[in-house]
Amino acid sequence: MSKLIKQQFTRTRRVLSETLEGLSPEVTNIVPEGFNNNIKWQVGHILVVADLFLFKGQNQLPANYIDIFKAGSKPADWTGDVPEVKTLLEQLNDQLVRINDIPEETFNQALPKPFLGNETFGELAAMGAFHEALHLGQIQTLKRLIETIQAK
Incomplete structure (x- = not known):
């Protein structure tokens, strides 16, 4: 099971990197009308x-990241x-x-x-991989929407 979960994280992050390739910082900061967040937040x-x-308590990320990127947060409050x-x-690749x-x-x-209904670390890891794929879809949607708006 662990091999499949790790493959899913690898696959999702590869597609994420490809999706973000060539996007300017300005584009990643746009919050389209009707949305709460931007690509950077995602x-x-x-x-x-x-x-x-996966690493609770190991403090691998800057302390302010949780406040900036936790569920319910948004760029308007940054x-x-x-x-x-x-x-x-870069941090995703290190992670x-x-x-x-x-x-x-x-x-x-x-x-x-x-x-969150998970009883083992593996179940939680699988949910984490699923969570990433959901947000990858949001990033792809935001990217397409922003590109469409900018093309008009």
Whole structure:
């Protein structure tokens, strides 16, 4: 199971990088009408949620990332230092190395208490991979919408 989960993280992040290739910082910062977030928030949210699900307590990300990219946050509320998408992608790649280094037996371990309906680390990791794919779809939608608006 762990091999498949790791492959899914790798696949999703490869497509994410391809999707973001060539996008300007201006485009990644646009929040289209009817949306709460932009492409940058989506990328940061993927990074933060994976860190919380898979590496809780290891503090691999800057302290302000949780406030910036947690569920319910939005760019309209941002203050202070917000990383560029390029930085977030580098951190996603570094995080992917750490994901692939998780020992196989870890995926069978029970969580201290069930979390979001998941009882094992592997179940939570699978949910994290699913979560990333959902947000990749949001990024693709935002990109297409912004490109369509800009073409008019």
